Amino acid sequence: MSHDQSAMNELHWLIDMVQTIEVGLVVLDKNFNIQLWNGFMENHSGVSPNSIKDKNLFEQFDDLPSTWLKQKMESVFLLKNRAFISWEQRPYIFKFKNYRPITGRADFMYQNVTLLPLSSLTGQITHISMIVYDVTDVAINRLQLKGANERLEYLSQTDGLTQLHNRRHWQQCMQREFDRHARYGDETSLVMFDIDDFKKVNDNYGHTIGDKVIQHISHLLKQSLRETDCAGRYGGEEFSVVLAKTSATDALQFAERLRKKIEETALVYEDQTINVTVSIGICDIQDELENSGQWLNCADEALYTAKDTGRNKCVIYKQK
Numbered sequence: 620m621s622h623d624q625s626a627m628n629e630l631h632w633l634i635d636m637v638q639t640i641e642v643g644l645v646v647l648d649k650n651f652n653i654q655l656w657n658g659f660m661e662n663h664s665g666v667s668p669n670s671i672k673d674k675n676l677f678e679q680f681d682d683l684p685s686t687w688l689k690q691k692m693e694s695v696f697l698l699k700n701r702a703f704i705s706w707e708q709r710p711y712i713f714k715f716k717n718y719r720p721i722t723g724r725a726d727f728m729y730q731n732v733t734l735l736p737l738s739s740l741t742g743q744i745t746h747i748s749m750i751v752y753d754v755t756d757v758a759i760n761r762l763q764l765k766g767a768n769e770r771l772e773y774l775s776q777t778d779g780l781t782q783l784h785n786r787r788h789w790q791q792c793m794q795r796e797f798d799r800h801a802r803y804g805d806e807t808s809l810v811m812f813d814i815d816d817f818k819k820v821n822d823n824y825g826h827t828i829g830d831k832v833i834q835h836i837s838h839l840l841k842q843s844l845r846e847t848d849c850a851g852r853y854g855g856e857e858f859s860v861v862l863a864k865t866s867a868t869d870a871l872q873f874a875e876r877l878r879k880k881i882e883e884t885a886l887v888y889e890d891q892t893i894n895v896t897v898s899i900g901i902c903d904i905q906d907e908l909e910n911s912g913q914w915l916n917c918a919d920e921a922l923y924t925a926k927d928t929g930r931n932k933c934v935i936y937k938q939k
């Protein structure tokens with residue numbers, strides 16, 4: 620075989636490989652006109668190389684992020700460096716359908732794309748190549764894992780019965796607000812409340828309805844919160860709320876509104892109507908408090924004063 624024939628063979632193989640490789644290959648000139656469009660691109664776009672040759676990429680695919688992508692391509696021409704576009708940055712460049720059976724949950728193909736400067740025989744960068752990788756399997760696995768981790772994190776921070784923050788997570792939130800106060804001096808209040816005579820609810824109606832009452836109270840509490848408030852189920856029938864940027868007087872208004880709402884809104888479950896009340900203790904952060912534990916104790920003390928002096932009332936902590 621002559622040298623020429625052998626070179627021709629090699630070229631033929633290369634073209635064959637470019638056409639059949641499971642990666643998208645596109646070559647563009649400086650005006651973004653398509654010079655090469657391999658089999659992968661044909662299979663996924665439904666557009667044949669012959670019909671797309673010399674056509675402008677952005678005119679052929681008007682859903683491409685054109686301004687952004689042109690900028691990236693121009694910098695590849697200019698800097699003669701390759702650029703990389705990850706699916707995490709943009710799930711896809713070409714909106715190709717996903718046909719994979721295993722990852723059938725994705726509607727489209729996730730892609731990583733490399734932009735590669737191509738130099739001519741004279742060493743100038745006259746073209747660039749787009750290399751398109753199908754990374755749907757990796758992306759779906761990663762997204763599923765991320766979703767599972769987020770769910771786990773949510774579960775580890777949330778009380779199962781009420782969907783409020785659980786005690787541990789709420790305490791972290793309270794500590795954060797205590798630290799913020801130490802730094803910025805914002806007024807911040809703590810509200811602790813407890814259902815009155817809840818033991819009687821359980822005794823009279825049973826634990827299942829007792830649980831419904833706890834859910835009912837949480838529901839009313841959630842309706843009363845602002846975005847910056849942090850509410851938790853502190854224990855069995857005890858709830859806790861940190862009100863950021865709120866004085867004790869304003870916290871009292873919040874607490875009174877909540878107390879009245881709970882008093883006035885009966886739980887109707889099956890054929891039973893159950894009325895409960897709550898006792899509420901309030902404490903704003905005062906200078907003499909050394910740590911968040913003391914803050915909590917003071918709010919608790921106010922709560923017990925509310926219980927001891929008749930229940931169904933709000934009490935602001937007063938230093939003795």
Ligand SMILES: Nc1nc2c(ncn2[C@@H]2O[C@H](COP(=O)(O)OP(=O)(O)OP(=O)(O)O)[C@@H](O)[C@H]2O)c(=O)[nH]1
Pocket residue numbers: 813814815816817818819821825826827828829830833854855856926930
């Ligand atoms: N149904 C139900 N009951 C609970 C839960 N957690 C705690 N309890 C009950 O809540 C009751 C709390 O009773 P106590 O601490 O005596 O207080 P109380 O009857 O509410 O009386 P005061 O707080 O003094 O008004 C107990 O009977 C606990 O068993 C829960 O998740 N579900």
